[in-house]
Amino acid sequence: MFMVRDNYSYLSHLECPKCELIYHSTEVQQVCSCGSPLLARYDLESLSKDWDPSSLKDREKNLWRYHELLPVRQPQHIVCLGEGMTPLLRMPSLGMDMSIPKLYMKDESLMPSGSFKARGAAVGISKAKELGVHRFIIPSNGSAGAAWSLYAARGGMSSSIVMPVHAPRITRDGCIAAGAELLLVKGSISDAGRMVAEKVKREGLYDATALKEPYRIEGKKTMGFEIIEQMDFEVPDVILYPTGTGAGLIGIHKALQELQEIGWISGPLPRLVAVQSKGCAPIVKAWEDQQTKSMFWEQSSTEAHDIHVPKTIGDFLVLDAIYQTGGAAISVTDEEISAEQEQVTRMEGSFLCPEGAATFAAARILRSNGWIEEEEKVVVLNTGSGLKYPRISSNEVTLLDPEEAWTS
Amino acid sequence: MFMVRDNYSYLSHLECPKCELIYHSTEVQQVCSCGSPLLARYDLESLSKDWDPSSLKDREKNLWRYHELLPVRQPQHIVCLGEGMTPLLRMPSLGMDMSIPKLYMKDESLMPSGSFKARGAAVGISKAKELGVHRFIIPSNGSAGAAWSLYAARGGMSSSIVMPVHAPRITRDGCIAAGAELLLVKGSISDAGRMVAEKVKREGLYDATALKEPYRIEGKKTMGFEIIEQMDFEVPDVILYPTGTGAGLIGIHKALQELQEIGWISGPLPRLVAVQSKGCAPIVKAWEDQQTKSMFWEQSSTEAHDIHVPKTIGDFLVLDAIYQTGGAAISVTDEEISAEQEQVTRMEGSFLCPEGAATFAAARILRSNGWIEEEEKVVVLNTGSGLKYPRISSNEVTLLDPEEAWTS
Structure with a gap:
């Protein structure tokens, strides 16, 4: 009864990973009645039986090349801005510096809106459109809000975004330019989330909050597919990911499991590492205490906005991904983030975001304490562009007057 | 004697398009002795005889897939951040609004540094590295400076960037983060150019100013290759390009001619359109007066920084590209740019730069005056990301206090 599929998508149904309840995928769903993401x-x-890697060869260079494992049933519902197949780059100088010669960066700065959030937005909105949704609301630390607003504009949908007032300013512009309703909150992402929940309850809106609808994860999991395809179906040893709501890490884990099940990869999965900021590290705390869920992180604070999430309803799935793959969770300070950001840009020319820098900083620590071994193949996710984060340094530049003599 | 080539690059020699003098490509060259770009x-x-389109199929998704027609002879000199193969997107809603149903956008916002300038930087720096250059200097309106700084960092070279103080602020951060020497000038790009020329003369630096070295154009021409490949080797009717130094338009024209000569495309070339701002439109003035070169544009001013170039040494090549293809040159006001930017983002979800918006505005005008016909296939270049241009609108957002009642 639940097995609805055609040849474009092999989507079958939705399942609660907590209580195992099953839901139709042919109508709008949010979370399970037990509160878990679906x-x-x-x-x-x-x-x-039907699919093998050679079929990818002639496909378009975007994430829809994996349409069999994406939830959209009919291609005409796809809302696409060219997202996906971002570069997987060797980082030779930085790798030498860290003593990880096989260091790679998956560079999500080359995405519409300048952030990996475009993956979740593309798939989330395409599927919502297919299901007949016309309007949605999300809380966001900035990047997701901009991405979802832009894809909504492309797809002809209405969007409401609720953002903390301290989110990167340029992300507001994305929302406004796209015609979204933008609301700023004096508070954190948790306050924004609470206000979204109220508005959803009152107005019966579609709640596209991370993990409160089932399809954002499906977009994010394509990072996992791409890493594996770009490595010619050889599995790396470690993947490090900056972790806020955890949808990305859950997605990558899900992608790896699916590829394993259809027989495209074999052997042990990469050890998955969740990276957080010391100012907001609920997953790290839970992992250190060997818990299966996290506690709300009080008085959180970090400059790495996209990982500023004091509590996520997907915590148990993130922790499960870490435990199942023999991974780890690690936090870094804002100072370490800033120093690593400088290091990466100066050595490799990547103008990365703080969240990406946090992840490189974590790789450095895990190598120096031996958790990562020298010969291991290590993939670090840079989740977005540095263009969103103006720095103070630009005030300190020499200013020349063309009428005066050259003085350098 | 000049025919040096191997199987990776088919580069033969350098030629002056003005006086036809020929130069070695095996050593560093700047401009011709007559002053023209080479x-x-x-x-x-x-x-x-050796190459056909099917060979592209298995190649990496970046601009180096066209290495036979790029100047780098040995792949180990390539400095790559994953640049190229940006999306070519249909713009159905905007196309309907403009009455150009076959309207496409080549979206260069999905590039390292958020700008098409990465193409010139990647190829220019790779070739400079191959020729033994260790340090260079360029004037820049912002985006090129950031791109060249970042690729220099990746390639282990030293860079000096001279930028007008009014260039987009975030581009300074790219330069500084990459470790470039950054100098700001109270003045225009022409003042910056003059200061670079002095410094080159005094210190004997490699001058990587647009069109003063022969290889930036080679990087930019890959936009032409990609458009043609992405259209399955069918030639569009019109390509519109925002024009500052003109290196991009010259490059696209050169790409089309090369593809024609090797027999990959046939029939008339697309009509090439140079788009400028009314506040700085030397090419448009020259074209309207049917001249073969332009005059310095006095007291220039525009918010579209990358096309703020009062005079370019490549003017005769830009005009030649327009005349040869039956193209046009057109200018738009900053108000038209701003209105079109809003339109494009709201209708299609592309968070584009002002230069890209100028180009859409030009397409709208050329369609309404009949120069573009309804059934024509039209490609508009968006040269970069809107992330570099914060807008005032973000000050006018509703601010909510989570402690108070929801008031929307």
Whole structure:
């Protein structure tokens, strides 16, 4: 009864990873009645017979090349701005500096809106459109708000974004330019989330909050597919990911499991590492205490906005991904983030975001304490562009008057 | 004697398009002794026998897929951040609004540094590295400075950037983060150019000013290759390009001519359109007066920084590209740019730069006056990301206090 699929998508149904309840994927769903996020399930058995990696060769260079494992059933519902197949770059100088010669960066700065958030928005909005949704609301630390606003504009949908007032300023511009309703909150992402929940309750809006609808994860999991395809189906040893709501890490883990099930990869999965800021590290605390869920992080603070999430309803899935793969969770200070950002840009020319820098800083620590070994193949996610984060340094530049003599 | 080539690059020699003097491509060259830019020439006859489009299929998704028609002879000199193969997107809603149903955008916002300038930097710096250059200097309106600084960092070279003080502020951060020497000038790009020329003369630096070295154009021409490949080797009717130094338009024209010569495309070339701002429109003035070169544009002013170039040494090549293809040159006001930017983002979700918006505004005008016909296939270049240009609108957002009642 739940097995609805055609040849474009092998989506079958939605499942609660906590209580195992099953839901239709043919109508709008939010979270499970038990409160857990729902996960999309595919007919992997049929797919493993019908599909092989060689079929990817002639496909477009965007994330829709994996449409069999994406939830959109009819291609005409796809809202696309060219997202995906971002570069996987060797980082030779930085790798030498860190003593990780096989260091790679998956560079999500080359995405519409300048952030990996475009993946979740593209798939989330395409599927919402297919299901007949016309309007949605999300809380956001900035980047997701901009991405979801822009894809909503492309898809002809209305969006409301609720953002902390301290989110990167340029992300407001993305929302406004796209015609979204933008509301700023004197408070954190948790305050924004609370206000969204109230508005959803009152107005019956579609709640596209991370993990409160099942399809954002599906977009994010394409990072996992791409890493594996770009490595010619050889599995790396470690993948490090900056972790806020955790949708990205959950997505990558899900992607790896799906590829394993259809037989495209084998052997142990990469050890997944969740990276947080010391000013907001609920997952790290839970992992250190060997818990299966996290506690709300009081008085959180960090300059790395996208990982400023005191509590996520997907915490148990993030922790599960870490435990199942023999991974880890680690936090870094804002000072370490800033120093690493400088290091990465100066050595490799990547103008990365603080969240990406946090992840490189974590790789450095895990190598120096031996958790990462020298010969291991390590992939670090840079989740977005540095263009969103103006720095103070630009005030200290020499100013020349063309009428005066050259003085350098 | 000048025919040096191997199988990776078919580069043969450099040629002056004005006086036809020929130069070695195996050593550092700047401009011709007559003052004209030099153009790279390839052994197209051999290449037409050795190369066909099917060979592109398995190549990496970046601009180096066209290495036969790029100047770098040995792949180990390539400095790559994953640049190129940016999306070519249909713009259905905007196209309907403008009555150009076959309207496309080549979206260069998905590039390292958030700008098409990465193309020139990648190829220019790779080739400079191959030729043994360790340090260079350029004047820049912002985006090129950031791109060249970042690629220099990746390639282990030293860079000096001279920028007008009014260039977009975030581009300073790219330069500083990459470790470039950054100098700001109270004045225009022409003042910056003059100061660079003095410094080059005094210190014997490599002058990487647009069109003063032969290889930046080679990087930019890959936009032409990609458009053609992404259109399955069918030639569009019109390509519109925001024009400052003109290196991009010259490059696209050169790409089309090369593809024609090796037999990959046939029939008339697309009509090339140079788009400028009314506040700085030397090419438009020259074209309207049917001149073959432009005059310095006095007291120039525009918010579209990358097309704020009062005089370019490549003016005769830009005008030649327009005349040869039956193209046009057109200017738009800053108000038209701003209105079109809003329109494009609201209708299609692209968070584009003012230069890209100028180009859409020009397409709208050329369609309404009949120069573009309804059934024509039209490609508009968006040269960069809107993330570099904070807008005033972000001050006018509703601010909510989470302690108070929801008031929307």
